Amino acid sequence: MKRFLGFPKVFFLLEASEYGFILASLNVKIVTMQFEYTNNSLGKISSDALLFFAFSDGKKYLPLGEFKSIDEILDGELSKVCNLERFKGDKGELITVIPAKETLFKRVVIVGLGKEDEFILDFLRKAAGHFAKFNKHKIDSVSLKLPGELEKDNSLELISQVIAEGFMLGSYEFNKYKEARKEQRDFSTVIISTKDQDSKAISKGVEKAKLFSNATILARDLVNEQASVATPSYLADLAKQIAKENPKKISCKVLDKGQAEKLGLEAFLSIAKASDIPPKFIVLEYKSQKKAKRKVGIIGKGITFDSGGINVKPGDSMQTMKCDMSGAAAVLGAFSVISALEPEFDVIGIIAATPNLISGTSTVPGDVAKALNGKTIEILNTDAEGRVTMADSLSYAVKMGATELIDLATLTGAAEVALGTDITALFSNNANLADKVKAAAFTAGEKVWELPLEKEYKDLNKSEVADVANIPNTRYGGAITAALFLEEFVDTKPWVHLDIAGPAFITSGNEIGPKGGTGFGVRTLLNFFIENKI
Ligand code: BES
Ligand code: ZN
Ligand code: ZN
Numbered sequence: 001m002k003r004f005l006g007f008p009k010v011f012f013l014l015e016a017s018e019y020g021f022i023l024a025s026l027n028v029k030i031v032t033m034q035f036e037y038t039n040n041s042l043g044k045i046s047s048d049a050l051l052f053f054a055f056s057d058g059k060k061y062l063p064l065g066e067f068k069s070i071d072e073i074l075d076g077e078l079s080k081v082c083n084l085e086r087f088k089g090d091k092g093e094l095i096t097v098i099p100a101k102e103t104l105f106k107r108v109v110i111v112g113l114g115k116e117d118e119f120i121l122d123f124l125r126k127a128a129g130h131f132a133k134f135n136k137h138k139i140d141s142v143s144l145k146l147p148g149e150l151e152k153d154n155s156l157e158l159i160s161q162v163i164a165e166g167f168m169l170g171s172y173e174f175n176k177y178k179e180a181r182k183e184q185r186d187f188s189t190v191i192i193s194t195k196d197q198d199s200k201a202i203s204k205g206v207e208k209a210k211l212f213s214n215a216t217i218l219a220r221d222l223v224n225e226q227a228s229v230a231t232p233s234y235l236a237d238l239a240k241q242i243a244k245e246n247p248k249k250i251s252c253k254v255l256d257k258g259q260a261e262k263l264g265l266e267a268f269l270s271i272a273k274a275s276d277i278p279p280k281f282i283v284l285e286y287k288s289q290k291k292a293k294r295k296v297g298i299i300g301k302g303i304t305f306d307s308g309g310i311n312v313k314p315g316d317s318m319q320t321m322k323c324d325m326s327g328a329a330a331v332l333g334a335f336s337v338i339s340a341l342e343p344e345f346d347v348i349g350i351i352a353a354t355p356n357l358i359s360g361t362s363t364v365p366g367d368v369a370k371a372l373n374g375k376t377i378e379i380l381n382t383d384a385e386g387r388v389t390m391a392d393s394l395s396y397a398v399k400m401g402a403t404e405l406i407d408l409a410t411l412t413g414a415a416e417v418a419l420g421t422d423i424t425a426l427f428s429n430n431a432n433l434a435d436k437v438k439a440a441a442f443t444a445g446e447k448v449w450e451l452p453l454e455k456e457y458k459d460l461n462k463s464e465v466a467d468v469a470n471i472p473n474t475r476y477g478g479a480i481t482a483a484l485f486l487e488e489f490v491d492t493k494p495w496v497h498l499d500i501a502g503p504a505f506i507t508s509g510n511e512i513g514p515k516g517g518t519g520f521g522v523r524t525l526l527n528f529f530i531e532n533k534i
Contacts, residue, residue: 029221030214031168035206036191037199042066043073043104045191048139049096050105053127053147054089055116061089062113062147070108074099078108090114091123092511094134105143109135121154121162122445128166129512132187136171141189146202156198160205161212162445164190165523168213169512174224211337212444212526216519219326219333223505223517227305227322232280232353235302235325238332239282239351246339249289255281265352267377268392270369271385272354274309274362279354283396284331286338286347294345297402297493298334298525299393300327301386301409302353309382310362317413323517324386326504327408328353330521334529343529350397352389356382368466371395373489378466386411387485388470394489404433405495406528407486408521414478415499422510423447424503424520427483430494437496437524440531444523445512448498451480458484498524 042050050070053062059082061067071078078097081087087095091114098107111127113119124147131142146159171187194202222230222238236254243252260269260281272279282302303324307313313321328351335349363369363379369388370376372395377388386409397405415425424441426448428434434450441448460481463469468488472481483497503520506513513519 029217031210031217032188033168033171034189035164035203036189037194037203038191039196040193041069042143042145042193043070045143045193046104047141047143047189047191048106049135049142050108051131051142051144052108052110053113053124054087054110055113055119056089056091057115057117059089060116061110062149063145064149066145073103074101077101082110088112092130094130121150121158124150124159125162125166125445126511128163129170130166132167132170133509133511136173136187137185139187140185141191142167142187143191143193145193156201157205157208160192160202161209164206164209165213166512168209169216172217172220172513174221174514174516211340212523215333215337215526216522218336219329219519219522220513220517222329222332223323223326223519225322227355230322230325231277231304231355232302233278235304235328235332235351235353236280236282239284239335239349242332242335243284249286249339250335251285251287253283253285255283264370264372265392265396267369267371268352268354268389270363270367270379271303271309271356271382271389274359274382275355275357276359277304277355277357279352281393281396282349282351282353283400284335284349286335286343286349288344288346289342290344292345293403295401295403296343296345296347297350297397297400297405298331298347299350299390299397299405299407300329300331301325301390301407301411302328302351303356303386303389303410304353305355305357306383306385307355307357309356309358309385310364311381311383312358313383320505320507323505324356324410325353326410326500326517326520329517330408330500330519330525333519333522334525337526338529341526341529343532345532347529348397348400348402350393352393354389356385371489372399373491375468375488376466378463378469380463380469381471384470384482387482390486391489394486398489398491398493402493404430405490405493406433406437406498406525407495408498408500410501410504411499412479412482412501414482416502418451418479419449419502421502421506423449425479425483425499426450427453427480427497427499428495429453429487429490430496433494433496436532437498437528440527441524443527443531446520446524447503448524451483453483453487454480457481461485
């Protein structure tokens with residue numbers, strides 16, 4: 001596509017990623033959105049849409065001053081339409097003005113951010129996402145200038161990162177199985193008007209956004225893929241590919257059923273044995289270039305489909321159960337870009353991957369399995385399978401010498417009931433680690449809320465015949481009792497458990513993505529990697 005970018009100077013920093021080329025040979029979709037930089041003023045850039053943001057109090061259009069100059073170019077048409085349409089700048093409000101006059105920009109779009117004093121940076125990500133979602137098949141390109149006035153609270157790098165993430169995540173679709181996708185027009189180019197001296201910070205934020213978005217999209221694709229395709233072997237092959245991409249920093253080991261048996265992963269296999277689909281126990285290791293003392297274990301629940309097992313789920317609750325490997329998807333997403341972010345500590349990723357199906361050889365209620373750490377589990381309900389497989393993956397991480405653990409699991413419907421579909425339930429035995437994860441999640445725009453690991457509820461998981469039962473003797477407090485179950489397998493390591501059952505898979509879309517897999521947790525993990533120096 002030919003585009004007039006004008007005089008005097010245009011500079012491209014497209015592939016000059018300081019993070020290097022990643023994901024290149026992975027057989028996964030990567031965002032191909034191009035970011036171009038120019039020091040032309042907004043009115044002199046040719047694009048399909050020119051984007052502004054607005055605060056609702058005092059109708060403050062961002063970037064300040066720019067709105068006025070564009071309005072002047074349009075002989076006041078912009079303010080006239082905004083007034084006529086009573087555009088206020090409320091959160092989620094979006095207005096499109098197609099100028100009567102011939103201009104280089106085909107339309108002007110303004111997205112509301114809500115009240116200025118309630119503003120947090122994630123609203124900007126959402127506003128950019130909302131713009132992308134609304135326009136993704138109408139436009140090829142957008143031009144904008146970053147709202148520099150937000151710089152008093154946030155770095156320019158972070159401002160550009162959240163906007164770029166909004167564009168890339170908001171444009172995401174899972175249309176692999178849709179015939180109609182062929183004729184689609186796709187939003188593919190972002191032109192940022194900037195001063196030379198700011199371009200470095202901006203492009204740094206954009207490059208980070210590319211990593212964060214690609215990793216999130218990889219996770220979304222894995223979750224949205226049908227369970228008959230996204231099998232344990234599929235996840236294992238992807239893990240191997242990720243390691244192959246970066247052999248100096250990442251290694252991968254995949255245990256098959258026989259090897260898992262030998263090692264004593266009985267809890268994991270007790271769930272796997274109901275299916276002919278081969279289970280895989282996946283171990284990824286990232287080695288920091290520094291001699292690190294910390295080894296962070298990230299553990300993802302990898303139930304590739306949860307039928308409930310012998311305690312079969314009712315049809316309605318089973319429909320979305322391809323999402324039960326969302327924790328695993330987050331771990332794989334994070335590992336796909338980990339070497340570019342270079343955390344200063346070692347990281348291990350563990351996924352016990354299997355479907356939870358039904359057959360004549362299924363585990364049945366009352367069966368007992370021994371986890372890798374020696375504790376025995378009475379399986380009273382085969383639908384509480386995640387915690388049983390996680391018993392082994394957590395124990396394995398501890399055995400590998402993890403100094404701290406973060407797990408992500410679509411573990412309980414109770415977490416979704418408690419906090420809704422936007423918020424993840426966070427549990428922890430260590431306030432310091434919990435604070436770090438909360439901070440990383442906040443920067444990522446991923447909501448978490450801590451629930452208590454109430455010791456006095458521990459007895460609810462008691463078993464008559466084994467060390468612990470896989471379901472409690474009450475249906476109340478189900479997210480807490482599940483977390484307390486997992487705690488049996490973390491030794492005394494600092495540990496954060498994220499029950500992502502609500503946000504991992506959404507049944508109506510939000511500003512930064514469609515219904516389906518969200519890739520929740522990926523960006524929290526990536527921020528955790530960067531924000532935590534040794
Ligand atoms: N995978 C489900 C939890 C889930 C529910 C994830 C909704 C995503 C959305 C889990 O394995 C499960 O079935 N948990 C049971 C536990 C119960 C049997 C103690 C639940 O939450 O009902
Ligand atoms: Zn289940
Ligand atoms: Zn499950």
